[in-house]
Amino acid sequence: DAKTTQPPSMDCAEGRAANLPCNHSTISGNEYVYWYRQIHSQGPQYIIHGLKNNETNEMASLIITEDRKSSTLILPHATLRDTAVYYCIVRSRSNDYKLSFGAGTTVTVRA
Amino acid sequence: DTGVSQDPRHKITKRGQNVTFRCDPISEHNRLYWYRQTLGQGPEFLTYFQNEAQLEKSRLLSDRFSAERPKGSFSTLEIQRTEQGDSAMYLCASSRTGGWEETQYFGPGTRLLVL
Secondary structure, eight states, rough: OOOOOOOOOOEEEEESOEEEEEETOOTTTOEEEEEEEEEEOOOEEEEOOOOOOOEESSSSSSETTTTEEEEEESSOOOOGOOEEEEEEEOOOGGGGOOOOOOOOOEEEEEO | OOEEEEEOOOEEEOOOEEEEEEOOOOOOOOOOEEEEOOOSOOEEEEEEEEEEEEEOOOOOTTTEEEEEOOOOOEEEESSSSSGGGGEEEEEEEEEOTTTTTOOEOOOOOEEEEEO
C-alpha cells in the first residue's frame, strides 16, 4: 500500500493561501490521491481527489507532481473555519476501497 | 451536511452494557463503511457493505462487534459487553460504486463513552 507523509502541523494567516504538502513516493500508476479534512468533533469532509492532472474545485486546488511522488493541497484564501486536521490518502488497489488515514496535518488558521 | 446521518450523536454507557448505533447513508449509495476513531488518531476501517452483503471486516472488529445492513439501506453497528477501550468516535461513510474514483462521504459520527 502506498503510504503518505505529511507534516504534523502548520500555521497560516487568515486570507492567505495555505499550501499543504504530502509525500507519496511509492504511489502506483493508477492510484488516486484523496484529501479529506476533519474539523474538531465532526466527521471527515471530502475535499478533492486527483490522479495525474491538477484539479480544482470550489474548496481547493490539488497540484500533483509529474512523477506523482508528491502533491500539494492549496486552500486559496484560508479562513478561520479552515482550521482542521487535513488527511492525504492514497487509494490502494489492495485495500479494496477502504480509506487508510494517517495522522494528517493539523492546520491552524490565525487571524 | 453530507446527507449521511448517524444516531445517536453521543452515547454514554456503563461497562458491560450493549449499545447499538445506526447509520443512514445517502439514498442512492450502495456501499456503506464503518470506521472507528480514537482520540488523536485518524479513523480506522472496521467493515463495509455493498448493498446488504458485508464484504470485509477488519481484525479490529472483535467478536463483540456486529454490523448489519439488512435491506441494503441503513446499517446498524452493535457492540456487546462494552469495555472502556471501546470509547471512541464511530463513523459511517457511504459511496456509490464507480471504480477507483469512488468518493466516500462521512456522517457526523457517534461518540461513545464507556464508564
